[in-house]
Amino acid sequence: MPTAVEYARKEYPRFVEELKTLLRIPSVSTLPEHKGDVRRAAEALVAELKRIGMENVRLIEGAGHPLVYGDWLHADGKPTCLCYGHYDVQPPDPLDEWLSPPFEPTERDGNIYARGAVDDKGQMYMHVKALESLFAAHDGKLPLNIRVILEGEEEVGGESIAKFVREHPEQLKADFALVSDTEMFAPELPTVCVGLRGMIYTEIEARGAKTDLHSGIYGGAAPNPFVALAQIIAQLKDKDGQILIPGFYDRVQKPSPDELKAWRNLPFDEEYYRNTEVGSTQLTGEPGYSVIERTWARPTLDVHGMPGGFTGAGAKTVIPAKAVAKVSMRLVPDMEPQEAFAQYKSYVESLKPAGIELDVRLIHSGDPIVVGTDNAYIRAATVALKQVWNKETVFIRGGGSIPIVGDFERHLKIPTVLMGFGLPDDNLHAPNEKFHLANFYRGIESIITFFEEVGK
């Protein structure tokens, strides 16, 4: 009988085809027109979990997109792992910048290109395929107990899973969680993520005149909502990127000297990062902090879009009645999303220009998290990663947000192992998102080995 890793290696071509089938479903959770597709993805995962041997597999319905649940709890005396992933994806626009269609997975140069390839369908699917391989190699059994919970709202705030974790912690009882939705610090460098930023995603709606007006006839008398939003945004950050919201930095914790020292030892080439990853003439952000500190351990503020007015080609001389700015802030430990939003809202309202009415809305939020590294599961992860990658694990933080990790800690009282296999140039949330196939394969092997290590 082959080992689980041997089984997986033999089946990789099929695993990739199955992943492609999943990637073809445009499960864009933020767009109402894709509601049916999101459900379709969930149903496909239900079928697959059943097929590989998971039990109690079902959809958990809530107000939004469904959760997918399944378990296998027959490894008496062994720890229970809660495998988390998400099957929803970001919108694919701008479409014209994709080299191959976002929902037609395409292999090029050892990568698979598609929206969701790495975030998170491909990474989530590694868990499923590791479990399949373990079932196959262990005569229909697993070396540890497993609960799988998959959500379809990660890209839109994750309300349903947060509610479920809060209200039914007993149904997700486990010893630790495994999340593969992060990246490796560099290719070939096994990485465990031990901290993530939180966020608040907001909209500022500015309203001036009661209807759109002709800028010739009314220019000089009617308030302009875009000018108002520009004035507000320009006062949210100074030119160096320092956020000007009063009290915003009060709870920010500095990373420990040990952590900072470890970060300085990471193989980071700022010029390569600027030129090849970001591709801008210059990097921005608060002076006095390294890129790593700025993106992992400092709060930031970004504007994502400003809908309203005339956005077509050519000219329309309108003073729009209203305009919106989509603004989000990333938060770091120990910032609190509700408090940060209150500080922001009150500051934005204090900047209200003459003639303008403002509506400052919170769209969604998530806590920043820091995960302890002193537990058996993190240690098992480093053992497994060493075995597969033949290198010592590095501990990093991430700039993105996976709010559910905070909920696992708060409501389930369990630590999370954030073991991800994305690469820094995977184009998350951008055109030409990809997943390196070698990482898909070695990710599966790492998870198999990790589960075997935990179950020893």
Added chain:
Amino acid sequence: MPTAVEYARKEYPRFVEELKTLLRIPSVSTLPEHKGDVRRAAEALVAELKRIGMENVRLIEGAGHPLVYGDWLHADGKPTCLCYGHYDVQPPDPLDEWLSPPFEPTERDGNIYARGAVDDKGQMYMHVKALESLFAAHDGKLPLNIRVILEGEEEVGGESIAKFVREHPEQLKADFALVSDTEMFAPELPTVCVGLRGMIYTEIEARGAKTDLHSGIYGGAAPNPFVALAQIIAQLKDKDGQILIPGFYDRVQKPSPDELKAWRNLPFDEEYYRNTEVGSTQLTGEPGYSVIERTWARPTLDVHGMPGGFTGAGAKTVIPAKAVAKVSMRLVPDMEPQEAFAQYKSYVESLKPAGIELDVRLIHSGDPIVVGTDNAYIRAATVALKQVWNKETVFIRGGGSIPIVGDFERHLKIPTVLMGFGLPDDNLHAPNEKFHLANFYRGIESIITFFEEVGK
């Protein structure tokens, strides 16, 4: 035989139906998908000018939308009038704010609602119907010589007609021009417009990263084009509306004391204007200037839209690679568009935030104009208006721009009579554009009477 006015009065129901047919053609000049519709409107006008008795009627083809030309030059010894109008219209969006569809003309409360109802199809059509009535009443003759020139690019900068006037002034030889594309200062108050603002319409494109980036992973290091544009826009005007572009006000001429005095005597209720016309909590603009001065005699700057990034419902955490701001400025005598654009461009470039590349583009421009009132045609206009409206004409300026008037003055060496019949609440460039039908009727009568007066 009925007089021309009597003829018109009998035919008003038909005139309105004909106007509706013209309004149904969505001749939106700025949207490439409506190119065929713009041509269809031009062809309909060619057919109508031929039908009423105009001669040499034809399309004049250029790089963009065609011009419509026709003449009748058999009134020996009488002056020649160049009748100008435009048959293109603004885009109709936002569509959901229209009470009836923009291209399905609908009568309500004595008004006709449609995109282009007053700007400028309805007003341009008054000329055509005045000419038809005069032909009918004068046995197929007109009391003066007429050339008609209609354009389909007024809402997109008017390049084709400007080129034609510049290159073929002999083909438009006339003694004066008549333009009906302005409004009456108040209902029942016959108005001649003697000044208009010029404009420059621009785009600022800001580029940061080479592709859209995840704001969690890159927030704090990657430049954000929307934040950059906000910082720039916030420095274009101060909070009071004073434009901060160096040198921008240098050529601004104050209106004469007589003109200012006349403006103060106009029936203007600022509170009504704020509450009912604009509908904002407060009016904005430079302190120390009245609303009339601010909108007629001061340059202004507005932002019309900021395309780029994510503008859908919900959340997308993207740092867009680029964003655009559509910014226009209204200019007053003696400002020069090219010089103003150069000042603006150089100032905007001086504000370039770190990590951002800028492209500052001029989309189109037009000269500000002031028309002399001391000529026989203006005098004839006031006589005719007195006869129809039984009130003395008021002389106003307008805040909008009709650049072709400057070209008529420069290249044809003729004055223009700006006799318009729109009303201040006609929603130009906005949802629910309308034309008051009583003004359509009395506008036709005013133009008939004016032509008869000039031809005496």
